[in-house]
Amino acid sequence: MATILVVDDEMGIRALLSEILTDEGHTIELAENAAQARSARERVRPDLVLLDIWMPDVDGITLLKEWGATGQLNMPVVMMSGHGTIDTAVEATKYGATAFLEKPITLQKLLRAVEQALARTPPKPPAPAVLANAPIISSFRGPDVSLTVEAAMTGGLGLPASMPVDLGPQSEQSFDLDRPLREARDAFEKSYFEFHLARENGSMTRVAEKTGLERTHLYRKLKQLGVDLSRNKRGGVA
Incomplete structure (x- = not known):
């Protein structure tokens, strides 16, 4: 999936956004101030930046203007603030921000803003074919x-x-029924969740919606069944 740079001086916000977006299959880079954000942007060339406005050294609007003035604003930037106003949102948009999120940020608004921002990113050229003369x-x-x-x-x-x-992911599987009920049930549930994780590319949010489980309950259930979550990460991917 995408590489996302999260810039926020609050550790709790960075940790929360990192956990949610990692579950969605993205690769997350973290920065707590403008200096770290500049370094991370040069190092990883993120596909998207989530940028807090109110930071102690250089605020987010100033950093956004800096990137725009130096030709470095070649990725979508979503601004975040807990004290934002309409004027602030308009100013951020004027200087190149693609969206504005007001804190506290809900899960639905975050995922929707990320999805919409990434949809505006020009698609990267496909990798050169590895196999020559391969049949279609x-x-x-x-x-x-x-x-x-x-x-x-x-x-x-x-x-x-x-x-x-x-x-x-295969929807039809065979199970060994000549075993205790609990073991057979656990084997079925593990295959059931692995199937949906693979189909949804590791998205815990969509699997929770598909299976009708609350996200925290789903996570505990997968851990209990021994489902390898890292194997289903997207882009690790998922």
Whole structure:
């Protein structure tokens, strides 16, 4: 997914936004002041910046103006403030901010602002193809993309015939029922949640909505079942 730089002098705000956005599959960089923000921007070239307005050294509006004046405002910037006014929001927009979030920031508003801001980012050029003269695969099964061309399974794509092909999340699985009920139920629930995590690219928010569980309850349930959350992170990804 995206690399997001969070700039805020409050440790609690940085930690909260980092946790939420990491769960959404993004890579998060943190800065507590303008100096750290400048360094992080040069080091990681973020896809999006969440920038607090009221900071002790250089405020967010001044940093936003600086980036705009020096040609460094080549990523969307969402401003944040707990003491914002309409005039502040208008000023931020005038100097290049794409959105304004008022603290305390709700989960829904944060995710919507991030999604909308990233949608405005020009798409990055695709990576060069690794496999030369590979045949076009256009077969699909159900909602999941699957390789059904025999060549993909037998080395026709230039891969070893023994190399496993990832077919994505599978909605049909078999279970060993000759075991105690609790073990069978845990195995089913683990597969059920792993399926939805894979389908939703590791988004805890969307999996919670799909399964009807409160997010904190879902997180505890996944830990209890031993689900590997890092494996489902997007871009780690998820």
